[in-house]
Amino acid sequence: MTSTAPSPASRARGTAVILAVGLAAMVVSMTQTQVVPILGLIQHKLGTTAAGAGWVTTASLLSAAVFTPLLGRFGDQHGKKPTLVGVLVVLVAGSVLAAATDSLSWLIIGRVLQGAGIAIFPLALSVLREELPHERLHGAMALVSGTLAIGGGVSLVTTGLLTQGSDASYQPVFWLSAGLTVLALLAVVALVPASRTRSGGRIDVLGALTLGGFLVLLLLPISQGHQWGWGSAATIGCSVGAVLMAALWVLVERKVSDPMVDLRMFTHLPVLFTNVAGLLVGFAMFAQFLGVSYLVQMPPKVAGYGFGASVLRASVEYLLPSTLVSLLASPIGGVLVRRIGARTTLAIGAVIGAAGFGWLVVAHDTTASVIGGGVAIGIAISFGYAAMPALIVAGVEHHQTGIANALNSISRSVGSSIGSAIITTLLASKTVAVPHLPPGVPAPPAESQFTLAFGIACVALLLVVPVALLGLRRTHSPRVADPKVALPEPANA
Template sequence: MTVPVLAFGGILMAVTQTVVVPLLPDLPRLTGSSAAAVSWMVTATLLSGAVLTPVLGRAGDMYGKRRVLLIALALMTLGSLVCALTSEIAILIAARALQGAAAAVIPLSISILRDELPPERTGSAVAMMSSTLGIGAALGLPLAALIVQYANWHVMFWVTTALSATGLALARWAVRESPVREPGRFDTLGALGLAAGLVCLLLGVSQGGQWGWTSPRILGLFAACAVVLTLWSIQQRRAERPLVDLKLATRPRVALPHVTALLTGFSFYANTLVTAQLVQAPVATGYGLGLSIVATGLCLLPSGVTMLLLSPVSARISTSRGPRVTLAIGAAIIACGYVVRIADSRDLWVIILGATVVSIGTTFAYSALPTLIIRAVPAGQTASANGVNVLMRTVGQAVCSAAVAAVLVHHTSLVGGVSIPTLHGYLLAFAIAGTVALVACAAALAIPAEPASRDAVPTRDRTEATHDKALEGA
């Protein structure tokens, strides 16, 4: 039951991050707060997830992956419960920040799968785990839209609370603690430095459109980010047990998958962002379909189902051709999906087809990334290294959100007295995302080939040997 339980946890993480989206337009009225304050319900989850993913990944490598996984799921459950009990915007934002800790579920689960499963099952299980992010997002949006439309908005958080509590109980029952650990003292200074740098970076990226990209606050945040992360990198290179092993992370077999994760995160996220806005645009625009939020969610549902069905296929390609090839194929398919979107973004069936093609490419790319990381790092650093990879996807999504917003703001027209993005603006966003996908494909092909001895996912013997060596060192 380890694989389905961990996959359920990954889907829950994506669902809890997505369900608030249909609620955003109504939250200012429901909470008596401003739209700017409400936007922090998304920003808080983004920031806490980005900060806690590498930190909890490293803690899992050191103190036990199951233990830290249960902590992440418990924080997600607590955050949902608090959201269900209050209408105060400040408390809601804090609760959403708690839910952000669940972003560490996927890297921790991937590390557990590497340690626990026989090698012939690891590839498909890791592919499934990586795909849960897209599956959960595709399922969460229509579910939340249905609840918001036909029930009190607090019901949505009661549902996620029940689901999260179920996931926590199942994980506690079905997942055993991995024996593979990397002993040592936790790098608290490194964790604080990374947190400060990431907060400055992501806060600047996410709020740049609202505060002004050349405003003193945004420029100050980016300058602070550069200074803090520079000092942090110096500290990490000198630390005996660093939070992130930068010597390992800068090797091409690790660094290039991280770069590709950032680019893939950017290109994938544009699909969800732009599709949702495009199909909801008024019919008077000449291209919009005027769909409700429920219908919009259903348009994205085939993408999630496709990701679920094709994750085993991507694992087979990685086994036969190598994850580097799978990653390159995935990025190329994403670019093809945006070609479809540019060719026709007026007919609903073509829009769904293009979005589904992008999701197919994302499935291949996301399933290959953790496999590349697993093959390139020691067993004792699997969770922390995959945590950094997930972090890079998050940064890519944040940058994509800012880029798409900037493009659409500069390409608008008045429809019924309201400023609405033009079709040209949407097509330009698709072209940018497709170009980034092609760059990701090139980066994937540049990843050095694996040594002959590492052609397969590391075996249980290697894992146990690493564990024995760690015990001898202790």
């Protein structure tokens, strides 16, 4: 098939679309990470417990699990742009509510609304697939995926800056996200063309409810198990309920005429194994974020290790370099996807990331070592984020792009939740005996727990290599395209 080079005007329109959806993806990434450094501040300002403040993150996670597949499917059926605009409006409302309230209950409701914004990422990838010619698609998806990393880094820095001083407040953090979301909303309205492809059909309400129930029951014990106790009735009950709800969801989707999720999608190797890779990459990303953040804030005079860094210093000096490198590596990942294939790019990134974690295992006692290991992990995350959307897009039909990318986003969220739970449990399970510790101040974790956490994350990324090279090997199924094969050009190419 011969291809006509796009005109300068067409390239400019495509670039505008990339910038608009990239800004939207960056903003939603910021809203998800902005509360992590200020949970203690929220707990203090609202006079709640650590468990109560923890629901500020859990509420967003559960909301994302429920709304991401629903809105991804809605975008496939009724148009990507109107769905994207609607989600951004909800995100603005959630940010304003969180910024204006001094009530924990209303703050949690605001975070529920913000959690729906996670659907922006799969919707953004669907917009790119619809609007861009195939020669620009992989690079654009890699760049937009990279904005997730830069959004997290920028959020850490701005949160640290906005919460300095003795009378700090969490509210400016949410006002900033509200303003940036309004900017993203205006960019999408002005620059993203109206959706041309819509599959139509009715919303599978029962399928959405059962899938949402399954994800909530799955993620609740993962995110709250360290508070409830891993052997508690609540944790075991939710886990059993998740299994039962998953079975019910499968039964529902097999019976309805227009299911929310085509279950045959899960039998395609590119979808199944890409989601496995997403879970492992999400685990590794959060292991690096939490592990390094906690490690560098440990006071060396008390714990015997660490750097005694503040939240701001931990973000700027130790985490921001890996974020910036991740952004710079995103277009390189897109080039590698086009030239050597998505699964090879995924495997290369995993090896680099495993080497970074391996370095942190043996040498995390100097600033250079911690930053260097983080940079390698940042490259791995960037390559993974570049490869996974390409694998998903090549592995599903056009009208399934939104829901397929939504499920891949959820797999990364589940991996991040598991990473958070494991890191938190490991650090609490073995502590340093500190004499004369003030009442209410927890003993610092033993240094060996950080070594173990980094080792587990190293193994997780090493597992991505066989997933990519063996699980994602070329399939001869007529419904699944090789990720190295060019996709059909959209109508405006």
